[in-house]
Amino acid sequence: MGKRARGHGLICGLLPPGPLNAITDVPGVAVGHRTLREAGVLTGFTAVLPHEGDIFREKLRAGVAVINGFGKSAGLMQLAELGQIETPLLLGNTFSVATGIEALVGRALAANADIGRETGTVNSLVLECNDGFLSDIRARRLTVADAEAALDAAKGGPVEEGAVGAGAGMSAFGFKGGIGSASRLIELDGRSFALGVLVQANFGNAGDLVLPDGRRPMPPAPDMVQPPERGSIIIVLATDLPLESRQLTRIARRCGAGLARLGAFWGNGSGDIALAFSTANPITHHERADIVPLSVLNESRIDLPFRAAAEATQEAVLNAMLAAPETTGRDGNRRASLADHL
Template sequence: MPQRARDFGLICGIMQPGPLNAITDVPGVKLGHHTMRDGDLLTGFTALLPHGGNLFRRKVRAAVDIINGFGKSAGLMQLAELGQIETPLLLGNTLAVGTGFDALVTRALAANPDIGRETGTVNPIVLECNDGYLSDIRARALTMEHAFAALDAAASGPVAEGAVGAGTGMSAFGFKGGIGTASRRFALDGTGYTLGVLALANFGNAGDLILPDGRRPAPSQMKPQGERGSVILVVATDVPLESRQLHRIARRGGAGLARLGAFWGNGSGDIAVAFSTADPIDHDQPADLVPLRALNENRIDTLFRAAVEATQEAVLNAMIVAPATTGRDGHRRPSLGDWLRAHLS
């Protein structure tokens, strides 16, 4: 198994992780990748499914927080307005958003013949970061078949991290970035619940990274660069929550990024989406009034802390698992995992 943050004694916060320390600790959540490595192409798609059923017919409550809006994602306006998600979430590179959109629409139309006829259209959620430093983003190599492959690979259980899927060509703090995940467990009214975070880490200036033990690793011979990256955070939980509460929790992802030394620069697209798998919304609900369970607001600090800690750890896991990588035009990113192994105390 690849080494992760905890294998180097890097503990983020005080709460306990779930058994996998991954977003798939949240029951029902599935994750899949399609990775492309071909010459100057280091890219891919990552698919996240809140549950394994028909998301258009059983939507999940959700919210989005735009930490810094230098991004090209799709579907966030309706997500913010209605507070729900009705397709899987696809993560990819900036110029593949349209491809991901088409793939999600194609799957939704195939599964729901009434879309655009007896009922409304569908709102795909596609999230992106720019992998153009390591990958030839202008080639626009990702296709709908690649998106379908990521969707079809989605599964519960252990999560592949680092330079996989959408994280294949990403960079963070001058190191190799990528996909990372973490989770936290806690009890409410004597019942165990989980909050998990998936991070697509492609942000941060070289030299700004702060580890939980206070060290500030920096790549050697790295020229100073302006902040032009992005980070996508997806927060999942099985706690019953209103979309307003989910927005508050999504916003705490920014605190997790700040613990790492990020300041959300002008050219960074920093987006956090949060959803709850509890009490899905029935698209065909016949009743005028429906019951809604929600967390007692006086207990929400537990989820705030969980979101902050899991965000910090998810980004570190992405950077530690990702290997040193040479990509387009000889551009190179070293591995934070290699740096940690070279600086063992």
């Protein structure tokens, strides 16, 4: 995986990371990529599977924080209303959202014959960033087969980072961006819980990046006139802490603190979205009981996951940037590597 933030001596915050320092430190969570690298095309899908079973049958409690809503993601409205997710998550580019929906709906229908008949429909979750600077987004090269390949490739263990999957064509703070991940461990009631983050980093103006040691790296030969901030970031947060959807929404909002530590200000054209889910307390689709038990975090202890969300987000972005090599894409557009710069 190469040097990550800690390999460069960059420590984000106070809490300890998990063994993998990745979203896959949360038991059951898996990540997969499908990357396209062709002439003028650097794009792909990244899939996050929240658990190993059928998530339509065993939904998970979730929350979403729209930090700045310049984006075209699908499924967030119902997530915010019901506080749950019922499909895997797909990350892609802006023009691949419909393709991702088609793949997720197809999978859900194949696994659940009652969808659209004896029960309701399915709410697909597809999130996006615009990779058009390095990739010909107008080519619309991503297919349903590519989305399915990312889903099929999902596994636990170390997360491949940098210019892979949905991160292939991403930029961050004038450098090459991409997919990154990090985690934090939290001790409560004598038990250890994991909170992990995966980011699709495609945001931030050149010169605004602030490293944990205070350095402000500037990419080589920046434009003399700084363009408006038109990037985006998708943040997926997973945890095995028992939380209800309102608490997850509050924790997702704190991912923004990690972005602010990096120097981001969420510009007018920036789509910055954080989605959080808990693998504890799954929701059975055909629950028969009128009242179900629910174990949740004591609200007076929520500062710990708040801190964990901020720290893991900050480190995940740095891991994404440090894993991404110098890249030349569409029409000779170029992004330098932060790792080379350091």
